[in-house]
Amino acid sequence: MIKVGIVGASGWADVAHLPALAALDEYRVTAVATTRQESADRVAARYGVPLAFADAGALTAHDDVDLVVVSVRAALHTKVIRAALEAGKHVLSEWPLTVDPDEAAELAEAAATAGVTHAVCLQGYHSPGARFVADLVAGGRIGRLESVVMVASGGPLGGAAVAPQHSWTTDPAGGTTLLTIMGGHFLATLERMTGELAEVSARLPHLYDSVRVGGTGETVDGGVPNQVLLHGTLAGGATASVTIHGAAGDPDGFYVKLVGSEGALTVTPGRGGDYLHWAEWDIRADGERVEVPRAYRTVSLDPADGPAANVAAVYRDLATAIGEGRAPNPGFHAAARYHRLLATIERAARSGAREEIA
Template sequence: MIKVGVVGASGWAGASHLPALAGLAGFEVTAVATTKQATADKAAAAHGVPLAFADAGALAAHPDVDLVVVSVKASKHAEVIRAALKAGKHVLSEWPLGVDAAEADDLAREAADAGVVHAVNLQGYQSPDARYVADLIAAGRIGRLESAVLVASGAPLGGARIAPDLAWTTDPAAGTSLLTIMAGHFLAALDRMAGRLVEVSARLPRPYDRVEVGGTGRTVPNGVPAQVLLHGVLENGATASVAVHGGSGSPDGFLVKLVGSEGTLTVAPTRPGTYMHWTDWDIRVDGERVEVPGDYRTVPFDPAAGPVANVAAVYEEIARSIAEGRPPRPDFHTAAALHRVLAAVERAAESGATEQVH
């Protein structure tokens, strides 16, 4: 039994991590932490968890915690991760791993030195649909991959209006934006299907110097992009074109088109209002629907329920990696590599030139 402590147990964790863990054999949530004891006690009572802390370091040091889940703002990830590493505990961090590529590289090195299992919650890598598409490409179902196109909505980030509880994301120092969060997750799914980017040219339009805070009548300064536009080359030589558009409200879908020498594979959502790393897909090869085999879906959750199924798949991968004594996929090194892709996108947008992914 893997005993789990969740830092940041309200909000996103309450809607994804805790329900996923409740439905999986082999895991037990033994502790939660928030910034205040009262909210930690409330979260613990709501989910039947015995231990509640107002200090992440105390949670990480407790002997009844084997795995620390880091589900706080990105700017606080490093602090909590280092507390877990100091205590010798396995770690699952939310994406992004750090506020920038340099911090992510440091955390990856420190986690490797600590000798613990370190994973990042990029659900696209464990999406059964993404894994099946990757296998179809590898098996030559559409011949040699020649180009990849991805178009997706990153709402509610990047629009002219931002929800009050997300107003802090307009500050680039927060590490949470249309580029880092949304494009990061979508590029991870593309990486899982088609391979990694090795060079990019990009634009990061920022048409709004200030954005409206919805329902408040006030505005806040904005330093983050409203669109992410990039062209690049994958390690296998195929070209890639990616457009992630921001906006208010809910996402309005996504489309992936993978063109090979012998055919075309497309991916679209099975239902509106979902992100590609949260849900199941409508997969077609040359227009014909292709069903994902049942053995790709290993968790006891319906993909229609939202992000819980793919989050649960991440936990299953962590359990396997601990049992088998190997790194999970994706680990901190995978996350650091994705941070380097985003850094290359930022350099390319600033320079107007093609940039290599280091």
């Protein structure tokens, strides 16, 4: 049994991590931490967790914690991760790993040196649909992959207005933007199907110098991109075209098309309002619906039920990795590569030139 401590146990962790862990026999949540003791006590009482802290350091050092889950704002990740590594604990970090690509590389090396198991919650890697499509492409279902198109909504980020609880996301220093959050998740899920991007050219349109804070009459500085546009080439030679558009409200879906020499696959959401990396997928091969075989579902939760399903699949792979002494997928080194990819997109947008991904 892996004993889990969650730092940042309210918000997203309450929506995805805690329900995911409740569905898995390999884990027991033994500790939670938030910034206030009252909120930590409330979460602990709701889920029957024995330990509650207002100090992340106390959680990471506690003997009843084997795995530290980092689910605080991205700018705070590094401090918690380093404390967990120094305590010799396994670590699962929410995406993004940090706010700086060099720091992401440093954390990956620190985790390797610590000899612990480390993972990042890019849950699209474990989407049943993504894994199935990856096997269809690798198995030659559409022949040689020639081109890839993805259009996806990044709401509630990147629009002309933002909800009060998201007003801090318009500051690039926070590390939570249309490019970093949605771009990271969507591109990781896309590459899970197609293989890695090798080079990109990009634009990051900045449409709003100020952004309305919904229901308040206030505005905040709009310091982050409102759209992500990129063209690229995959390592296998196929071309890729990606558009991630900002929106003031909930996401309105996504569309992915993979064209090969002998056919095409399309992916759309099974229902509206879901993101690529956690949705139930509607997959079509040359227009005919293709069902994802049950064997691709590694947990009892279903993507149609919400974001906890693919997060649970991340945890299942992590438990297996800990038991087998292998690296989970994706780990901190994969996360560092995605930070380099996003930095390359930013560099390409500034230079107007085609940039190789290191």
